[in-house]
Amino acid sequence: MPRRDQHVSLAHGNGGRLMRELIEELFAPALENPLLDTRADAVAVPTPQDLELVVTTDGFTVQPLEFPGGNIGSLAVHGTVNDLAVCGALPHYLTVSTFLEEGLEIEVLRRAIAALAAAARACGVAVVAGDTKVLGRGDCDGIYLAATGLGFRPRGLRLALAEVRAGDRILVSGPVGDHGAAVLLARQEFGLRGDLKSDAASVLPEAQALLRVPGLRFMRDPTRGGLATVAHELARASGLRVQLAESSIPVNDAVQSVCELLGYDPLYLACEGRVVAVVAPESCPAALGELRKVAPGAALIGELQAGSAQVVLETSFGGQRVLDELEDDPLPRIC
Amino acid sequence: MPRRDQHVSLAHGNGGRLMRELIEELFAPALENPLLDTRADAVAVPTPQDLELVVTTDGFTVQPLEFPGGNIGSLAVHGTVNDLAVCGALPHYLTVSTFLEEGLEIEVLRRAIAALAAAARACGVAVVAGDTKVLGRGDCDGIYLAATGLGFRPRGLRLALAEVRAGDRILVSGPVGDHGAAVLLARQEFGLRGDLKSDAASVLPEAQALLRVPGLRFMRDPTRGGLATVAHELARASGLRVQLAESSIPVNDAVQSVCELLGYDPLYLACEGRVVAVVAPESCPAALGELRKVAPGAALIGELQAGSAQVVLETSFGGQRVLDELEDDPLPRIC
Numbered sequence: 001m002p003r004r005d006q007h008v009s010l011a012h013g014n015g016g017r018l019m020r021e022l023i024e025e026l027f028a029p030a031l032e033n034p035l036l037d038t039r040a041d042a043v044a045v046p047t048p049q050d051l052e053l054v055v056t057t058d059g060f061t062v063q064p065l066e067f068p069g070g071n072i073g074s075l076a077v078h079g080t081v082n083d084l085a086v087c088g089a090l091p092h093y094l095t096v097s098t099f100l101e102e103g104l105e106i107e108v109l110r111r112a113i114a115a116l117a118a119a120a121r122a123c124g125v126a127v128v129a130g131d132t133k134v135l136g137r138g139d140c141d142g143i144y145l146a147a148t149g150l151g152f153r154p155r156g157l158r159l160a161l162a163e164v165r166a167g168d169r170i171l172v173s174g175p176v177g178d179h180g181a182a183v184l185l186a187r188q189e190f191g192l193r194g195d196l197k198s199d200a201a202s203v204l205p206e207a208q209a210l211l212r213v214p215g216l217r218f219m220r221d222p223t224r225g226g227l228a229t230v231a232h233e234l235a236r237a238s239g240l241r242v243q244l245a246e247s248s249i250p251v252n253d254a255v256q257s258v259c260e261l262l263g264y265d266p267l268y269l270a271c272e273g274r275v276v277a278v279v280a281p282e283s284c285p286a287a288l289g290e291l292r293k294v295a296p297g298a299a300l301i302g303e304l305q306a307g308s309a310q311v312v313l314e315t316s317f318g319g320q321r322v323l324d325e326l327e328d329d330p331l332p333r334i335c
Numbered sequence: 336m337p338r339r340d341q342h343v344s345l346a347h348g349n350g351g352r353l354m355r356e357l358i359e360e361l362f363a364p365a366l367e368n369p370l371l372d373t374r375a376d377a378v379a380v381p382t383p384q385d386l387e388l389v390v391t392t393d394g395f396t397v398q399p400l401e402f403p404g405g406n407i408g409s410l411a412v413h414g415t416v417n418d419l420a421v422c423g424a425l426p427h428y429l430t431v432s433t434f435l436e437e438g439l440e441i442e443v444l445r446r447a448i449a450a451l452a453a454a455a456r457a458c459g460v461a462v463v464a465g466d467t468k469v470l471g472r473g474d475c476d477g478i479y480l481a482a483t484g485l486g487f488r489p490r491g492l493r494l495a496l497a498e499v500r501a502g503d504r505i506l507v508s509g510p511v512g513d514h515g516a517a518v519l520l521a522r523q524e525f526g527l528r529g530d531l532k533s534d535a536a537s538v539l540p541e542a543q544a545l546l547r548v549p550g551l552r553f554m555r556d557p558t559r560g561g562l563a564t565v566a567h568e569l570a571r572a573s574g575l576r577v578q579l580a581e582s583s584i585p586v587n588d589a590v591q592s593v594c595e596l597l598g599y600d601p602l603y604l605a606c607e608g609r610v611v612a613v614v615a616p617e618s619c620p621a622a623l624g625e626l627r628k629v630a631p632g633a634a635l636i637g638e639l640q641a642g643s644a645q646v647v648l649e650t651s652f653g654g655q656r657v658l659d660e661l662e663d664d665p666l667p668r669i670c
Contacts (some may be wrong), residue, residue, distance in 0.1 A: 002644070009665070015560025015605075016661025039496060039572065041418040041555060042391035044488070047382055056377035057430035057483060059468040083376040095392035097432070097481035102667075133394040136667055139476040146432035146481030148464070153378070161374060220376060225350025237374065270350075291483060325353025330344070332437075332471055 008104040030117040033126040051152035051203045053235030056083040060145040063333040069198030072249045073116030080149035081123045085207035086219035089151030095129040097311040101140040161237035163217040166306045169284040173206045173275040174297035175250040176227045178270030201273035205294040215283025225326045228267040230276045230312040241307035247316045250299045270334045343439040348469030360650045366450040368461040381500040386487035391418040395480040398668040404533030408451030415484035416458045421554035422488030423494045430464040436475040477521040483605025496572035498552040501641045508541045508610040509632035510585040511562045515604030516593045536608035540629040559662045563602040565611045567647040576642035581635045582651045590628035605669045
């Protein structure tokens with residue numbers, strides 16, 4: 001018996017036997033759950049009564065596909081779950097659309113799907129629908145994923161950019177930039193080595209801890225564009241000045257070193273397992289207390305102030321530096 | 336003032352200013368609806384009471400991006416809406432994840448999103464969440480889309496492969512293979528010209544018409560792998576023989592000609608605007624009557640018979656031919 005080819009072929013995407021076998025032998029066993037029916041065009045899913053349905057979608061193109069702390073499969077789950085978590089929802093269902101390059105090792109795909117399945121299980125979400133397309137060599141670079149997450153949250157939750165006020169405090173759940181720095185290092189383009197690990201993880205514990213605090217106004221996970229970009233979104237939406245204190249912003253030493261070597265600013269590097277939260281000033285001690293129960297590295301890093309809409313960093317030397325919106329710097333395929 | 340570059344750059348995916356402008360100036364105005372909030376990580380959407388939530392997802396990589404009868408944007412809507420429609424659901428919400436190649440003309444993207452928006456409006460669905468990633472030149476071929484559709488249907492609807500029985504009749508809503516043949520021709524690889532048009536369209540009217548018939552067992556849109564692949568799915572799931580009558584299967588003359596020239600079988604070519612339906616024998620006249628009110632080209636094309644699980648075509652010459660499951664034939668990027 002000839003050993004079957006262990007690479008993805010164009011016929012794995014044609015709707016016929018090879019595609020069915022790929023789905024039945026690789027995807028279905030890994031993702032198995034009572035709702036998933038790989039033979040159905042669409043599936044019905046239960047909706048808890050008295051809760052609000054919340055929807056998000058995200059594409060994943062990280063390069064390399066596997067990096068210290070995760071791979072594209074686990075990243076797709078964490079990225080999608082986190083968008084629901086910061087909106088105050090508990091994630092329930094995921095859909096996953098997969099784009100594969102002809103010639104990809106099936107084993108690499110298997111590891112990505114295994115990590116995706118493990119992360120989904122750990123987050124309590126079921127993958128309920130999927131799709132697979134195969135692109136010719138050179139029309140895709142390995143694996144791209146698109147995930148949509150469905151979650152449920154209490155009705156009437158007021159958690160939005162529009163809720164932030166002057167005087168509100170800004171918290172972050174841990175050191176920033178680990179994901180971006182770890183992925184940049186893993187590309188090995190720079191001849192650098194290090195034991196940097198991505199922070200990619202579910203922020204459900206952090207988000208649920210913060211939701212217990214009455215003065216919570218807004219949460220966001222600082223992914224592409226990093227903490228500085230969330231700060232800009234806050235300034236733009238509120239018309240307020242976002243004042244950050246450099247000395248209070250946690251940055252791991254290894255991340256700082258990589259940034260200095262490569263000329264990046266950790267405040268613009270992606271996190272995939274952190275939350276930025278805005279809380280009413282009187283709620284700040286309680287919020288920080290709750291957050292530190294699940295994220296010991298959490299810190300108060302700044303506040304919103306009356307003034308023009310800009311982001312200002314009080315540097316460690318006591319100066320003031322305006323943080324610009326991220327411009328042409330490409331930083332492709334960080335997530 | 337320098338004229339802005341009219342091509343997608345890597346910085347359009349970095350989370351910063353260019354990405355925000357692309358979303359605010361191109362995506363948001365085209366897709367505008369009361370639920371879409373391009374500044375939110377996730378959005379809450381209303382869920383009708385007493386209905387069942389139905390979910391589907393699909394990737395789109397069609398090549399060329401624009402073809403007679405549609406483009407990748409309208410195709411993404413029709414493909415996703417149709418998966419909900421054949422499950423008996425009315426589509427309500429869509430999420431769209433976009434993968435763009437560096438160097439893509441912004442104008443091509445604008446046309447794709449305009450067609451997507453128009454198709455969504457025509458189908459009564461709101462795009463409620465989106466995401467955009469940019470890949471380097473050669474890591475993507477123009478535009479890939481992943482869409483997830485959410486719809487609602489009456490609870491307790493019994494519509495599944497498991498419902499089909501020996502004696503059930505098989506209907507198709509119109510000529511098969513138009514989409515596949517039109518896309519193959521549009522590639523201009525073969526030096527052929529013709530006025531073939533894709534059948535890509537919503538099958539909501541057809542599906543809703545069939546749902547009025549009590550004996551409806553199952554519906555599916557024959558996309559990748561075509562009618563023959565749906566027949567195989569029926570045979571495999573039911574353990575029954577699927578008997579099709581070649582002379583009853585509608586195939587447009589132009590599609591037949593292209594297939595003969597290029598060596599394809601129209602029964603394996605993708606449709607993007609047809610429905611295959613299985614109905615109880617006593618319901619067949621009513622089903623065909625309802626279907627023909629919205630799809631005059633609908634036809635009774637075969638039945639399920641006791642016997643081994645295979646697909647058999649009674650040819651126009653009176654012979655019997657076993658239709659194999661689609662094998663290695665690649666047919667990439669047909670949808």
